Amino acid sequence: MRKQPHSTMTKNIGAAVALAMLWLCSGPALAAENNCMASYYRSKSPACVDETLAQFRQMVARSAPDNLVGFLAELFRASPDERERLLKNEPSNNVRQVYVYSLYRAGLAEEAKKYAAASQLTALLDKLQAARVPVLEAVRPSEIPGDNDTLIGAYMASGNTVFIQRILDNYAGADDAMVSDALRMAYMMSKFGNTLTPKGRDDVMTKAACEKYQCKVDPQKFRRLLTLASAFWSTQSLSAGDEGIKTTMSDFFTRDARLKNLLGAEQAAFGNYMTAIMLITTFKDKRQGADQERAFELMNKSASIYEHFGSGKEAFEPFMNLKK
Template identity: 65%
Template sequence: MISSLSPGVAFAAGDGCMASYYRSKSPVCIDDTLAQLRQTATSGRADPNTIIGFLGELFRSSPQERERLLKAESSDYVKSVDIISLYRAGLPDEAQKFAAANSLSGLSDRLRAARMPPLDAVTPSSTPADNDLLIGAYMASGNTAHIRRILDNYSSADDGMASDGLRVGFMMSKFGPGLAPKGRDSVTSKVACAKYDCKADKSKFLRVMTLGTAMWSLQSLSAQDDGIKKTLSEFFSRDARLKNLFAAEQAAFGNYLTAILFVSTFQKDGAGADQDQAYELMSKSASIYERFGSGKEAFEPFMNLKK
């Protein structure tokens, strides 16, 4: 389930020219990005939310580029993406005209009936794809307001949910969508589902995942984008509550990495009672962390080991 939550960012982040388009404003970059998008039509990939956000921002801010791209497009798949992007740009009339001219009025009618919000009204909460939309809009504009709206989801989350979102984000950044290092069972997403009773109502579970994928994607992109890096740093430093939660989860994640390193290096093999005891305590610590135990609970085995 988690592996399907953030495909758009992965696609966009791997494309260097798209990620830095707002600095270069290169038409060639747009053309190359759309060429890649056409290739996805038969690949079975998930909806390209990041590119929809990118095109939506581009269509809104650059009428000339919008006209050039819409006039030149030959792929029905990309035309459908263009229609969605026009709605996200807040241009419903243009979307309907373009759809009518390309025998896609049915899609336009469904989108209009769904009252799809434009980019300026997208406020991520329990829909991970909203993160992708705003990241795409940032890539087209360099406007960090899009990034702040992604992070604002943490401001309105309570301490427990914000901490769980940070934990998912840290684990995803290190281990990928499986949320587990090689050789360990992937239990975190299952535990999160049970903790937030996702079988009865998925909204809380999906909010944690939206928070987590936001942290994962923004941390990943910040390595090569100073605007995202600065916005991310300032967001958590200016809010005492979130600053403390971030620091606590960062420390807990460091302890977790130490625990799994020990467990993966020293298997329980009868080499000695002390080593076997250390292995058991470290394994227990890692397990507590993976199941959303508090940092203090996960750290307790370390204290026992020292004793």
């Protein structure tokens, strides 16, 4: 097999990385902008649903956000009266498409069929069936980050932590290295956004992950990493304002000794990384004397090791050298 030119390989990796971040950042964006949706299960307010749909009608979207589909699927399944109210006389074709998708994912096959026919959207329903898109009760996230969002939406509609548990269960079947790398990416995203990169540093982490997991050769494994990272990032972000998610996450990692240890190690490694970044920022433009120059070089080395998925121990070694 002929090797690709380096420039071609670089372009391919770049494209894969761009797609990776699209997957990783496809999280509950609509919910983040719509606090009433995130807490709907407490109020069961029809006005909140109407507000959410009004917001979606104004969006330029090629497809429905997964969290909105999950939200409506659970709402349609659990609340026939609300389902009837919403399906009646919907003016937006985009929303009608979301309704077909949501009815299908709710497992309401007959209702989906009737509504699709009445809305001239039978072709959409046929595509969902042909693709064997799983209904909500069968969603078990593994290699599709959007599955996390679907279950988060269902949780928002119901408050049922079973949906959050299913998101986290993906970690139980992942090996130690993938668990650690996914947690690291999640921490970086929570702090620095979708580039996973502090201001002033090169954007290397997603490219390093792509190369480590051979994203062009084995995209399935790479997608698994992204799904795990998305799972922790999204649930941790939402847990700040939701006791049910917070408790479910805490219980999940506490009762599994392996995952508890890996999480603790990554928490410590991230703390060390943040310390290194602070020192790098301090000495970047104001290095005076050999000691400060050495500190800058060692902290830069430590941060680089961390960003390229070196172990927490490897990334911490420059700290030890700094004390000598």
